Amino acid sequence: MNFSGETLDSEYSVSCKKNSNILGFVWSHLNELAIVTDHGIELYTVIPAKKSLKQLKTMSATVQWFVWCPVNKIALLASAHGSQLQPVIIKPGSTTKLAKVDTEQGRMSLERDVTISTLYGIPAVLILRHQSGPQTAEVHVHLLNGPGQAPVKSHVLKLGLSGRFAINIVDDLILVHHQASRSSQVFDIALPGESDGTVKYHVAIAPxxxxxxxxxxLPGIVEPQAHICELYSPNWVVFQPDIVIDAKLGCLWHIDICLAELCTQIRDLSLCTQVALKRTNGKTVLLDLLLSTISQPKPPLDKLQESFNHINFVYRDWAENELQSQLASLPSAPLTNTKLVQPRVLIDQNCMFEEIFQKINTENDLRKTEWILISYMSSLSEFGITAQHNMNKLLVMTLAKQQKFTALQQMVQYGVISDSKPLAVFLLSLGNMHPSTTQLALDMLSRLDAREEIQEVLLSENQVLAALKLAQDNAQPRKFLNAAQNAEDDNLLHSVLYYFLNNPQFSVKLKKEERLISYINEYNARFGNYNT
Known part of the structure; x- marks a missing residue:
């Protein structure tokens, strides 16, 4: 039918092959229509201007029923009472058969028990299997990620119930609705599970x-009235990915998951972290969960460590991919079509510092803050991520306030606290609290090969000769002579000035520059004339 605005302009039709029965049709692409019959698939292009259809392709197959996935443009054709399932990709102007779904020999499937959708970007066929014993129903998940998109049985969901079920996919979570108990179970195939080497077995992530x-x-005689809808009604029909229709009421709903509520049902913090990291809007929920856990009087440090590891695993992979993307964008790099995909939830160090560590009361419980910081920064170190200055500074302050300078030395020694010039400067500022921090700062600057900064530190400590030895030929005479003069030590001034006067690189400059002649005059006055 052609429409002009809201008016029916014309209508036309097409007949399928002789002796074929139409099982259904789908709009596969723009102006392309796929008619599924019991003899296969007939692909047509619609030409509105000519009010006609042109056949593009036919594919022969025995079909009893089919399931369609509009996202992946895949039709799953069933034959032999559902014991044979043939995926077919419908592309513009063509159809391509994939390898058959490897089902149990002779095991039949009903149309209502087969779902085709997408899980984590991969087409998937989900088959509900009713076992012979009680409470043994399972969902077998076949991912179309084998060679040539061949279906591979990869996961089994253990339902622990029997009866009538329906399936929806919401944000890559599998929702299995059970009519008898009027409840839904939630599964996530990305989570670890028991494995026999080829198939992973999963249980629901929450009750x-x-x-x-x-x-x-509903309209009423006096005023409108609210009608409570029956949940898990026999009249319900589900469509992928997240649609439920009550055919009797004529209502359509979209399913949404309240992630915060789901997380309250998951007792294991590590498991909850893994779930939240893979959800579209999981960042805020995960940060709130971490903050509430850390704020407990005795937080579970082992579970927090596991959560930090999961967070930093994603963080590390993203950082590495971003670095590779930047290298690929250099003019000398070969052209590539690789696009950096942002993870659904990315929690970097700035986010942790602003949303977690700045919100906890560090003053009231320094020991707890210390352990949580060490746990997080140890996780960073484990994944090869350099801790940022704000994290290092907070840990140093926390240890210093507790007078734990030995622990501070160990943290620096084993790399939990990363070397940086700003941190070395901060350590120097703590010199009045404990002298070891000054040496820690010098060692850190030495590892960073920061000679200029080390000289300044040594000069501020009146270690002029040590600074001069470090500077060698790059020394600035005026700076060192001024430091020696301010020290009010005749022997020191003599040693410094004697070094410059006897070094050919500096002696000429020393005698010609007016600002330096005064030092020579002072030398002559104190120690006698210097003979050139």
Missing amino acids: AKSFKTTAII
């Missing part, structure tokens, strides 16, 4: 829970 009650407003 089964029912949907939130919903109501529709």
Whole structure:
């Protein structure tokens, strides 16, 4: 049918092959129509201007029913009472058969028990299997990621229930609805599970829970009335990925997951972190969860360590990919079409510092703050991530306030606290609290090969000769002579001036520059004339 605005302009039709029964049709692409019959697929292009359809392709196959995935443009054709499932990709102007889904020999499947959708960007076929014993229903997940997109049975979801089920996919979480118990279970195939080497077995990540009650407003004799909708009704029909229709009420709903509520149902912090990291809006929920856990009187440090590891695993991979992307963008680099994909949840050090460590009360419980900081920064070190200055400074301050300077030395020695010039300067400022911090700063500057900064530190400590030895031929005579003069030590002034006067690199400059002649005059006055 052609429409002009809201008016029907014309209509036309097409007939399928002789002796074929139409099972359904789908709009595969713009102006392309795929008609599925019991003899296969007929692909047509619609030509509105000519009010006709042109056949593009036919594919022969025995079909009893089919399931369609509009996202991946894949039709799953069932034959032999559902024991044979044939995926077909419908591309513009063509169809391509993939390898058949490897189902159990002779095991039949009903249309309502088969779902085709997308999980973490990969097309997937989900088959509900009712086992012979009680409470043994399973969902077998076949991912189309084998050679040539061949389906591979990769996961099994253990439902622990029997009866009638329906499946939706929301934010890559598999929701299995159970009619008898009026509840839904949530599964995530990205989480670890028991494995037999080829297949992972998963249980629900949280206890089964029912949907939130919903109501529709109906007109009444006096005033509108709210009608409570029956949940998990026999009249429900589900469509992928997240649609539920009540055919009797004529209502359509989209399913949404309240991640914060789901996380309260997951007792394991590490597991909850993994779930939140893979959700579209998981960042705020995860940060709130971490903050509330850390704020407990006795937070579970082992579980926090695991959570930090999961967070920094994502952080490290993203940082490495970003670095590779920057290198690939250099003029000398070969052209590449690789696009940097931002993870769904990225929590970097700035985020942790601003949203977690700046919000906890560090003064009231320095020891707890110390352990949480060490736990987080140890995780950074484990993944080869250099800690930023703000994190290092906070840990140094926390240790210094507790007078734990031996622990501070060990943290620096083993690389938990990263070397940096700003941190070395901060350590120098703590010299009045403990003399070891000055040496820590000097050692750090030495590892950074920061000779200029070390000279300044030594000069400020009146270690003029040590600074001069470090500077050697790069010394600035006026700076060192001024420091020696301010020290009010005749022997020191003599040693410094004697060094410059007897060094050919400096002696000529010393005698010609007016600002330096005064030092020679003072030398002559104190120690006698210097003979050139």
